[in-house]
Amino acid sequence: MSSVESIPGPKIRKKVGTDALIQRGFIVVIALYLIITLAFPLYAMLSKAFEVYNYDLSQFSVQASDEEGNFTTGPVTLLDLNAELGLLGDSDMAAKGDGRLSLTQFFPDFSFRSPVMYRVAGTDEKSVFLVGSERHVGTESVEVDSNTFRKVVVRPVKSRGMSNFTRYFSTPALFRSIGNSVFIATVSTIITVTLAFWFAYALSRSCMKYKGFFRLVAMAPILVPSLLPGIALVYLFGNQGILKGLLMGQSIYGPIGIVIGSVFFTFPHAMLIIGTALSISDARLYEAAVSLRASRWRTFWTVTIPGARYGLISAAFVVFNLVITDFGLPKVIGGQFNVLAVDIYKQVIGQQNFEMGAVVSVVLLLPALLAFAIDRQVQKKQVAGLTARSVVFEPKPDRKADTGWLFYCSLVAVFILGIIGICQMAALIKFWPYDMSLSLNNYAFDRMDGGGWAAYKNSIKLGLLTAFVGTVVVFLGAYMVEKTSDFTKGRSGFQMLAMMPMAIPGMVLGLAYIFFFNNPANPLNFIYGTMAILVVSTVTHFYTVSHLTAVTALKQMDTEFESVASSLKQPFYKLFARVTVPVCMPAILNISIYLFVNAMTTVSAVVFLYSTDTALASIAVLNMDDAGDIAPAAAMGMMIFYTNAAARLLHAVGSRAILKRSEAWRQR
Amino acid sequence: MTTFLKIRDLWKSFGQFVALRDISLDVIEGEFLCFLGPSGCGKTTLLRAIAGLDIQTAGTIHQAGKDVSNLPPAERDFGIVFQSYALFPNLTISENISFGLENAGKNKAEVKKRVDELLQLIGLPEQRDKYPAQLSGGQQQRIALARAIATSPGLLLLDEPLSALDAKVRVHLRHEMTELQRKLKVTTVMVTHDQEEALSMADRIVVMNHGVIEQVGTPTEIYTDPVSLFVADFIGEMNQVPAEVTKEGEVRVGNRTLLCRTGDFAPGSKVIAALRPEDVIPHDKDVRLPGTPDVIETLQNTFDVVIKEMEFLGSFWRTSVSDEEAEGLDLTADFSINAVRRLSLAVGEKITVELPADRLKAFSETSGAEQ
Numbered sequence A: 001m002s003s004v005e006s007i008p009g010p011k012i013r014k015k016v017g018t019d020a021l022i023q024r025g026f027i028v029v030i031a032l033y034l035i036i037t038l039a040f041p042l043y044a045m046l047s048k049a050f051e052v053y054n055y056d057l058s059q060f061s062v063q064a065s066d067e068e069g070n071f072t073t074g075p076v077t078l079l080d081l082n083a084e085l086g087l088l089g090d091s092d093m094a095a096k097g098d099g100r101l102s103l104t105q106f107f108p109d110f111s112f113r114s115p116v117m118y119r120v121a122g123t124d125e126k127s128v129f130l131v132g133s134e135r136h137v138g139t140e141s142v143e144v145d146s147n148t149f150r151k152v153v154v155r156p157v158k159s160r161g162m163s164n165f166t167r168y169f170s171t172p173a174l175f176r177s178i179g180n181s182v183f184i185a186t187v188s189t190i191i192t193v194t195l196a197f198w199f200a201y202a203l204s205r206s207c208m209k210y211k212g213f214f215r216l217v218a219m220a221p222i223l224v225p226s227l228l229p230g231i232a233l234v235y236l237f238g239n240q241g242i243l244k245g246l247l248m249g250q251s252i253y254g255p256i257g258i259v260i261g262s263v264f265f266t267f268p269h270a271m272l273i274i275g276t277a278l279s280i281s282d283a284r285l286y287e288a289a290v291s292l293r294a295s296r297w298r299t300f301w302t303v304t305i306p307g308a309r310y311g312l313i314s315a316a317f318v319v320f321n322l323v324i325t326d327f328g329l330p331k332v333i334g335g336q337f338n339v340l341a342v343d344i345y346k347q348v349i350g351q352q353n354f355e356m357g358a359v360v361s362v363v364l365l366l367p368a369l370l371a372f373a374i375d376r377q378v379q380k381k382q383v384a385g386l387t388a389r390s391v392v393f394e395p396k397p398d399r400k401a402d403t404g405w406l407f408y409c410s411l412v413a414v415f416i417l418g419i420i421g422i423c424q425m426a427a428l429i430k431f432w433p434y435d436m437s438l439s440l441n442n443y444a445f446d447r448m449d450g451g452g453w454a455a456y457k458n459s460i461k462l463g464l465l466t467a468f469v470g471t472v473v474v475f476l477g478a479y480m481v482e483k484t485s486d487f488t489k490g491r492s493g494f495q496m497l498a499m500m501p502m503a504i505p506g507m508v509l510g511l512a513y514i515f516f517f518n519n520p521a522n523p524l525n526f527i528y529g530t531m532a533i534l535v536v537s538t539v540t541h542f543y544t545v546s547h548l549t550a551v552t553a554l555k556q557m558d559t560e561f562e563s564v565a566s567s568l569k570q571p572f573y574k575l576f577a578r579v580t581v582p583v584c585m586p587a588i589l590n591i592s593i594y595l596f597v598n599a600m601t602t603v604s605a606v607v608f609l610y611s612t613d614t615a616l617a618s619i620a621v622l623n624m625d626d627a628g629d630i631a632p633a634a635a636m637g638m639m640i641f642y643t644n645a646a647a648r649l650l651h652a653v654g655s656r657a658i659l660k661r662s663e664a665w666r667q668r
Numbered sequence B: 001m002t003t004f005l006k007i008r009d010l011w012k013s014f015g016q017f018v019a020l021r022d023i024s025l026d027v028i029e030g031e032f033l034c035f036l037g038p039s040g041c042g043k044t045t046l047l048r049a050i051a052g053l054d055i056q057t058a059g060t061i062h063q064a065g066k067d068v069s070n071l072p073p074a075e076r077d078f079g080i081v082f083q084s085y086a087l088f089p090n091l092t093i094s095e096n097i098s099f100g101l102e103n104a105g106k107n108k109a110e111v112k113k114r115v116d117e118l119l120q121l122i123g124l125p126e127q128r129d130k131y132p133a134q135l136s137g138g139q140q141q142r143i144a145l146a147r148a149i150a151t152s153p154g155l156l157l158l159d160e161p162l163s164a165l166d167a168k169v170r171v172h173l174r175h176e177m178t179e180l181q182r183k184l185k186v187t188t189v190m191v192t193h194d195q196e197e198a199l200s201m202a203d204r205i206v207v208m209n210h211g212v213i214e215q216v217g218t219p220t221e222i223y224t225d226p227v228s229l230f231v232a233d234f235i236g237e238m239n240q241v242p243a244e245v246t247k248e249g250e251v252r253v254g255n256r257t258l259l260c261r262t263g264d265f266a267p268g269s270k271v272i273a274a275l276r277p278e279d280v281i282p283h284d285k286d287v288r289l290p291g292t293p294d295v296i297e298t299l300q301n302t303f304d305v306v307i308k309e310m311e312f313l314g315s316f317w318r319t320s321v322s323d324e325e326a327e328g329l330d331l332t333a334d335f336s337i338n339a340v341r342r343l344s345l346a347v348g349e350k351i352t353v354e355l356p357a358d359r360l361k362a363f364s365e366t367s368g369a370e371q
C-alpha cells in the first residue's frame, strides 16, 4: 500500500482561514522571539570564538623624507621594514580585537621633534589605518609630520580560524579547568544522587514519620542562590570557621567547598526526579517478589533499582549539568581552584578578553550539551515505561527500619537546615566571631556596595516581570506547538528551539547576549543595560522546563477540542480563554512560580548584563562577598530566601483555592 | 432523493502512505450513512476530509451544491461528535451545548430556549448545571450530540460515537440515535467498525478496506449480496470452499458438482464458492425414503454429511459438518434450535443438507470485487 504513487488530478490547496492566519502569526512571533533571544546571540558568540585578529604588515607602506622634507627613497612596506629590522616575531602579530600597533617602532631613529615627514599608505583597497581617531581606507597616501606620525596606528585584521582554541589549549592555566570542572561535577553527582536516592526511597518506601516535613526541607535549597551554601561554608570551615578543625588542615576554599555546596543546591533536583521514578514503580512487582520469598536485598536489586534506573540516570545528568555550569558557588568558595564557568567570568570581566571568553564558553557548552542530549534520550524511554497501568505501592510499617530512615533523613535535614541556619546567624550577628550579639546592621544594605535595597527591589521586579512575561510567552508558544494543525515545519522548528535553552549554561547565554545586544549595529541595542534584557535573558534561560510543563499540561487535554470549536464556528482564542487556560491553570501557576523563584536566585546569565541601575539581589550577594562584606551578603541571601518562601506559600494557597473551586469538574 | 454530499476522485496520502485511494461517493439528503471497515482502513480519514479537519490531497467535495473542497472547517456546515466526546470539562452541560450558539446572532433568551429544547430532546433536562465529569458515559455522549446539533448543521458527522460505552448502553443508544436522526432528518455520516452497529442503524453502508470503497448498499444488500469475499467475510460469517467453474452456473468441489451463481467466471476458472452458515438447510430424514433415491436427485445441491461438532450459541447451534465423499467440503452450518430438536441432530449423526443454489456464490480467489 505504501508504494510511491502519483495521485491524479490537481492537488488541493487548503484555504487558510482566519484562525489559521492568526495562529501562524503567533507562531512566527514567538519563534522570532526565540530566534532573537537565543539563536542569534549564540551564533554571535560562536563566531566570536573563531574570530582571530592579526596585524597584517604587508597592508601598509611608509615613505620617510630626508631632513629637508624631500622624499628621496621609495615607499617600503612594513613587512619589509620589519624583516630588515628583525623587530616583531609571528607571535607579536596576534592581537585582541581592540589592539593597535604604532608605526614609530619601525623607525629606530624616530624622534617626534625631527623635521622628517612621513607618507603612509595602504597597499590595497581594504587597508585601514588611523591617524589619531581619523580613519583612512585604501591606497591613498597621507603625509604627516613626525609629531603626528606618533599617532599613526594600524589595526589588526579580523579573520576566522582556530587559533583562539590553540591558544586556549596551550595555556595550562586555562585548559586545566576542564579537568577541574569535570572532576567536581562527577564527585558532586555521585554524592548527591546517592544521598537523594536514599532520601527519596525513605519517603516512598517506608512508614517513617514526618514525611511532609522532610519533603519541605528537601526543597528548601531551590529557594536560595547557589552561592549561599558557599557563604555558610566559609562561616563553618573558613579561616575563622567554627568547625575548621574537622577539615584536618585541608582548605574549604577549593574542590571540597564546591562539592559540599553543590550537593546542597542540587539535592532537591535529584530528589524530585528520583522520587517521581520511585513513585511510579509497580506494587504488583513487589507482591510478586514477596510471594517468591525473595530477600529484601534481592527485591531491592531486582525490582527497585531497575524500576528507578531511568530516574537515576536522568538525575545524574541533571546534577552534573547544574554543577558544571554553576558560577556563583565556585566564585565564592573556589579559591585558586579554577573551573570553566568562573574562567568565562574572569576572561570577560577581569581581562576584557572577549574572544577567549567565547572559547571557554564553547568548551563549557560541550559537556553540557552532551549531558543534555543523553538526559533527553533517557526521558523519552521513561515516558514509554510510564504508559503501563500500574498499582501504587503502599509501604508497610516496620519499626526498626522506619527508625533508621528517620535517622538518615534527619541527618540530611540537619545538613540543609544547618546551611540555611548558619547564613541566618551570620546575617544577624554583629561581627562574627568577635562580637556575637545580634543586630540588624547587616541588613542595612544601603550602607554597602552592591546595590543596596534597590538591588532587592530590582530582583522582585525582575521576578514578577519574568513570571508574567515568561508565562505568557511560554504558554502561548506551547499552545501553538501542541494545538495547531497546520504549519508543521514551523512548529517542529519551534519545538527544537524551545528545547535548546536547557543545554545552554547561563554564563554562555549571558556572554552571548553581550556579543549580540551590545553591538551598536543591532537595532535592539537599546535594551542593553536595561531591565528588559534581564527579563528576556531570564525567560530564555529557564524556557525549556517551563515549556515542557506547559506541553505536558496541554497534552492531557483532548486533542479534538480545537476541532469541535471550529466545527461550531468559534474562534480558537475563545476556546483558549474559556477552556484551555482554566483547565491548565495549575500548570500555569507552576510555571510562574518556577520562573519567579529562579529569577530571584539566578546569577550566571545576568552577571554580564546588569547595569548600575539594574543591580540585583543575587548579584549583590556575589559582589558583597567579593568585597569581603560576607555578613551582609548572607543577609541579602536570606532576603531572597524569605521572599521565595513567601512566594511559594502564596502559590500553594492560591493553587489550593483554585483546585477547590474547580473540584466539581476536575474529579475523574 | 437529492445528493447532499458529492465526493469525487478523492485521494489522501500521509507522506508516502496512501490512506484513501480514488474515493467517489454520493450521500443522499437526510440519510444515515455508515462507514464500516476494519481498523486502519481510512474511515476516520475520510470523515475528517469531509469535515475539512484534514484536507484531502486531491479530489473534490461538494456539499449542498457548494464546492467545499479546500475550505477550513469553520467555513463548512457540519456538527461532529468524536469518540472521546471532547466535552469541555470546565463548562457546565448547558455551557457546553451553548458554546456554538453564542455570538451567532442570538440573544441570551434565545440561546437559553434552544439549550432547553436540546436538553429536552436528548432527555436530560435536569442535568444542565452539572459538569461533564459528573455524568455517565452514555449521558456524556448525548451531550456531545446535543452540542453538535445545536446550531442545526446540515450535516452530522459521528466518529465511533458509541465505542467508548459498555455493551448494554450501546445497544440502547443505537436506537435513540437513529430515532433522533429520523426526527431531525439531518444527513448523517457515522464511522464504525462494529458491523452490528452499522447493520442496525444505517440506511446505507459504505464498506471500506485499505483505503478503497468495497461496496455501497443497504444493510440487506450488503449482507445478502456482498460483492466481494472481503465484504462477505467482514459482515457476518461465510463458508469458503475452493472450487472450479465447470460451466455457467455450475462448479466442482472435490468430486462433487454443485449449482452455483458463477457470474462472469469462464469455465475452468479457479474460484471460491461461498455460502453463509445459516443458508445451509438441514433436511428431514423423510426426504430420503429408502429405495427412492430420485427424491434426492430432484433436490439440487443436496447430499449427506456427518456432524463433527456442535456448539450451542444461545439462539442457534453452530455445527461443523463434513462431506465424507467429497474431499474438502467441510462446512459451518447454523441450525435453529427447532431444527436440531425436530431432526434430533447430534455429533456423529449423518444428515442430509442442501446448499441452495441461489445462495451459493462464486468469488475470485484473491479478495476484491467479483469479476
Ligand SMILES: Nc1ncnc2c1ncn2[C@@H]1O[C@H](COP(=O)(O)OP(=O)(O)OP(=O)(O)O)[C@@H](O)[C@H]1O
Pocket (backbone or CB within 6 Å): B014, B017, B019, B037, B038, B039, B040, B041, B042, B043, B044, B045, B046, B193
Ligand atoms: N496523521 C497521520 N499520519 C500518518 N498516517 C496516518 C495519519 N492518520 C491516519 N494515518 C494512517 O491512515 C490509515 C487510515 O487511518 P484512519 O484513522 O482513517 O483509520 P480508521 O479506519 O479510522 O481506523 P480505526 O477503526 O482504527 O479508527 C491508517 O493506516 C493510519 O495509520
Ligand SMILES: [Mg+2]
Pocket (backbone or CB within 6 Å): B043, B044, B045, B191
Ligand atoms: Mg478511526
